[in-house]
Amino acid sequence: MDDMMILVVEDNPDDEEMTLRSLSQAGLANDVEVVRDGAEALDFLFGTGKHAGRDTKRMPTVVLLDLKLPKLNGIDVLNRMRQDDRTRSTPVVILTSSSEDEDMIRSYNSGANSYVRKPIVFADFVGVVSQLGMYWLLLNQVPGKKPFGRSDA
């Protein structure tokens, strides 16, 4: 679990709070990084700008990406990630308020692994986030990393 890391890209502090609370309630709050716009998200991922010097060998297990972001929006961030070898296969979950077909189509076309709408009711929100964490951190397999559930098997 130690090398498991979640990157939350969220500009709304309330949503950030709710997401963190949900992850914490699900017991997945060990290593959660939060960036507040698209540009910072890229800086973090590639160790540039404000995040220069960060160990870029350590990539997030999953990125929870909002679509509506200051500077660069979620789709732009996703496109940049998919163009770079370091982040090409990093799982990205679009976590957004939008239920527009267009947003979904664009997200999947840009290489999103999942598209989840934020529920309004907090109880539902907790449920969604914990399920996401469980799936991407514990069940989903990516090269070079053993999933938690299978490590002892």
Place this chain on the structure above:
Amino acid sequence: MSGLRLRSVRTKLFVGVLVTSLAAILITGASLLAYDLHNVRRALTDDLGTQAELIGRACTPALQFDDSKAADDNLALLKVRPNIDAAAVYNGKGAMFGHYVRDGAAPETYPMLGGGEDEVRFSGQDIFVNRRIIDDSHEIVGFIYMHAHYNVFDRARSYLGIVLAVGSMALLVALLLSLWLQLTVTRPILNITGLAQQVVERGDYSPRAEKITDDEIGYLVDAFNRMLSEIGGRTEALEASNRELGHEIAERKGAELALRHSEKRYRALVSTLSTVVWAANQRWEFEGEQASWEAYTGQSRNEYKGSGWRRAFHPEDQETLDRFTESASKGQQTYEVELRLWQAASASYRIVGLRPVAVYDGAGEFREWIGTVTDIDDRRRAEDEVRRLNVELEGRVRDRTAKLEEANSELESFSYSVSHDLRAPLRAIDGYSQALILDFGSQVNEKMRNYLDRIQAGTKRMGQLIEDLLSLSRISRHQLERRPVDLSAMAEQVLQELQQREPERKVQVSVWDGIMVDADPRLLKVALENLLGNAWKFTSKTPDARIEVGMVEEGVRHTIFVRDNGAGFDMAYADKLFGAFQRLHGVNEFPGTGVGLATVQRVMFRHGGRIWCQAKPDKGATFFFTLQEDNPAPVVASSSSAQHPLRLD
């Protein structure tokens, strides 16, 4: 002769018979008379000759002996012959020897005799005989002279009497003959004559002449009758032909009249036409009067004659005109050319259409050009105006479209914002109120907890409102794609989903089989979800709840209905029903945002159809809708439209 010609056949016959008989009698009488006279004379001559011979012989001795006494005696013997008036004997030397004169006779003048021949001479009723006296030795011894008379008139008179008697008898016979002739010949002829007169006077060919005899007249009657019937037939044919001819003439007159009328009409028409009508010869030269040309252009006859008419067109159009007439003359297809022609009335050039037609005579020989000049100036101007207006309109439409697009994109960004931005604060409100309960559970009392619950309920409801509004706006923006949709199957699917969401509900559902419609399936699904959702919702408090989906056919219009026996509503508020956020029930009574029916109505409008309803409070509601305007939108696919109840419990 002319008098004779005029007389009737009867008279002619009578006269003919009479004349013939009389002529025969006269000729016969005259011949007999002449013959008789001739005989009498010959007999007399012979008689006198013999007498003279005899006297001569008797006197020969007297002469030889110169005995004149004896001679006188011999002569005196002539007394027995009363017709001998005188006689004389001459000696050989011609000297009177003896003589005799009858008693009572006129004194005789004796001729001188001597030599010559014997002769007999007639003079009137007198006969003179001279004879030689010859002796036995054939020597002339003397001469004898005798003078006799005979009565011719007595004889003729008696003959005349006979002729008259015979003539009278002949006359009588002629009369009788003519009577008989009249009976056998004249009457049939007269009959025919009368008939002919009658025919001529009355023109009636039907009567026929009576045939009495079998001779030439009978034949004549037959021929006449045949002729009559022939003439009758001919006359009839002639009359028929005359009548026909009369008809024909009348018809021809009618046609001529019609032609004249038509020509007048044509002239009148031409005179009322605003169009100029002209005629030119093969070389495009005006000949004769061109009244309408003159009226339009104001050119005088001298000005337009020959090729002068060309100068009435605008100087800049001369070349076009020349090209046009040239190519028309070459037989190239030229229908109309637009040129500017001087109009005298407005003292300006106006756009006209010049349209020539080649005229060929009966033999297919090209004769002349006739044609029209139509003022299309107003039309051109109007067309230009229309074109200008169209351009303007197009500009305006582009403008509007741009504005509409702008508004649309605004709407889109608005709904995007609604979807994205409005929901975030709600999530925060709900989240923090939950956090309060979770983090400060021990310090939250019952009242605080109640308020926090209400805050959460409010956010939930607002979230639903936002969802519904987004759905409504999505329907407006959605691109309509019609295709055949099985509405029955779709309705059943929606109802099954509703049943699964609330498995404890018991609703009697009946969806008609095979309702096929031509609609956008996504929009129709939204509409059915709302309508059936409503029906499901408003029957929640109704025991023995029933929902029915069916179709009504009214002529070409097919109307689909969704009926329930639920809460219903007062029809007084029916007009508010389809407005957004309009609700007829309290939220506590039945949950809902009041956007559903507005959404349904929008779906129907998008299809060109409409929606309406019938309801009564507590008696249920029926929603009717069509998906196409005045068109048979639904097509019943299955032959049976029987209700097919489907129980979902």
